[in-house]
Amino acid sequence: MRIVVCIKEVLDPDAVNAYALAGRLEIGDDDKTLTQTTIPRLMNGFDEQAIEAALRMRDAGTDATICVVSVGSDLTVPLRHAMALGADEVVAIEPPSSTGDYHTVAALLAAYIRSHGGADLVLCGRQASDDDQGVVPALIGESLGMPVVAIARDVEAAGSAEAPAVRVTRVTPDGDEIVEATCPAVVTISNELGEPRYPTMPMKMAARRVKPTDVSATDLSLDPQALEPRVVMTRQFVPTVKGDCEFISGDEPADVADRLVRRLLEDNIVRGRSPR
Amino acid sequence: MTDPVVVCTWSAVRDQPWEETEAALTLGRTVSGACGAELHWLVVGPSLDEGPEIAGRHGVARVDRIDDPKLEDGRPDAFVEALAQYCASHPCRLLLFNQNFATRLVAPRVAGRLGVGVVMNGTDIEVDGDRLDVTAAAYGGDTRVVYGLEGPGPCVVALLANAVAPEPTEDAGTAPAATELEVDLSGVEERIRVLEAAHTEGPRLEDAEIIVSGGRGLGSPENFKLIEELADVLGGMAGASRPLVDEGWIDSSRQVGLTGKITRPALYLAAGISGATQHMVGCSAAKTIVAINTDPDAAIFRHARYGIVGDCTELLPELIRAASEAGDS
């Protein structure tokens, strides 16, 4: 089974969050870009879990080659990390220009998969923690005519070597759902999959010498129209949060608790003990 | 006449409160007004009793309905095909969905099928000539991004829950009768087979009027019992921040936030939760937020109506006592 995992490098969302909460998140003169160089770049967490899902399938005995691919420039660090985790091949696709959107990214990823060995299974993170859009997996699925199984906590190989399939546990608002899809298929991975592994020291050392395979948009012989952005970011800003917190204090926790409950009763927010 | 703005709802989606449909119709009406277009409502699946009244209240010029047995159980392939056929015969300027578990997948798939632009997490839309400027939440809500979308073809947008307040028109009109439309789904065979359906056990966090949530500040899984007990005394439900779910202290159905549940209770009491934006996305629509945190500078206090600076493991038992006493009196 050939598994292609699509990953994205993002700004560390925790660092962005910390700056935003401190009111110090900076946006550059272009009105779009977060400029703080102290915010580290790292692999999108859900994508790391997508790699983990692929590795777990292989650990469970599935005969799988794992190819990790990303669109962007300067991707050696995240792709070496993918290699250290156990990928068999890592690929960097250089976008034709910096003005692309996620339609461009999806077109490039789909074209790569179509023209470079195909895929029985495409794994993606459920969304990227920078734009939170989560549309690339759906667009890849449409472009390649593959079904998309969204928001999975577990993926297992099913079916046979001749007719591979995947059995997927999805996290739905009504609890877990177990589905099966015939390969090729796209599956998106959610945080419920659990912690991804750390690379071992020898794997890390070995990955230090790896050079990702470079693929350019021209190698993919794509119709230029397919790469045209449909969605153009024009501005980014930090929304304001209005605060009107009234602090409740007292000498002992018991006093504070009594005061709070009294306030909630006065405001008609609680009615004491529930009827049940 | 400019192509209409179409709000699309899918009756098979269960986690779709009426306020959200009304929020989408409210935004749809603003956009259609700004570009001189009609507002249409496309109902996919069985029609809903409340539909006509809501359509009337929001100035909907036309209601279209597509129904087919294949659309009734919420499976995506039939939905995407139905929408593709609809858009082929009904050009529209904007195709607006409420964002929920189902549309998170099908809205971008419809856009992919049509080859048009899509924006998720939408919070607002402005019309600028031929362009729609769609504001969307990014970085879990830390920032907003404005995306420009131009035709040809409809722009597909999913509206984030709680982003727009529903506002009926002043002059409620009569609801237009729904036009039944035919789509041919005979060629659609769902490619995903359900082996075991999801089944909710008991009430859902999304529907709770009172939620008591615990975060990493609880210190240990045992202390989560205090959260459950207080929730019980108040007649509400227990929720949690993501680290507690990731650590396995509590089931993922209790996670509040960007990648968990989007709730809108009357009271949201957060104990030992820092107030990261990704968490607040799931509870900021609460009417009243109460926060307990040892750190007076915790971000949660910026969203809270009432705040207590203190140790939640000391305060929760006292709150359980005080709330039970209030209930007994």
Ligand SMILES: Cc1cc2nc3c(=O)[nH]c(=O)nc-3n(C[C@H](O)[C@H](O)[C@H](O)COP(=O)(O)OP(=O)(O)OC[C@H]3O[C@@H](n4cnc5c(N)ncnc54)[C@H](O)[C@@H]3O)c2cc1C
């Ligand atoms: C893409 C993405 C999606 C995410 N989705 C979600 C999501 O859906 N839901 C979610 O919750 N998070 C989500 N997160 C994680 C989020 O960013 C935060 O990391 C998380 O919400 C923090 O949880 P917490 O507040 O419990 O823990 P912490 O941030 O560690 O905060 C603990 C708080 O407890 C306080 N405290 C400590 N001891 C005590 C005590 N004894 N009494 C009272 N207070 C005490 C501390 O002062 C601190 O403020 C997401 C992150 C990313 C990147």
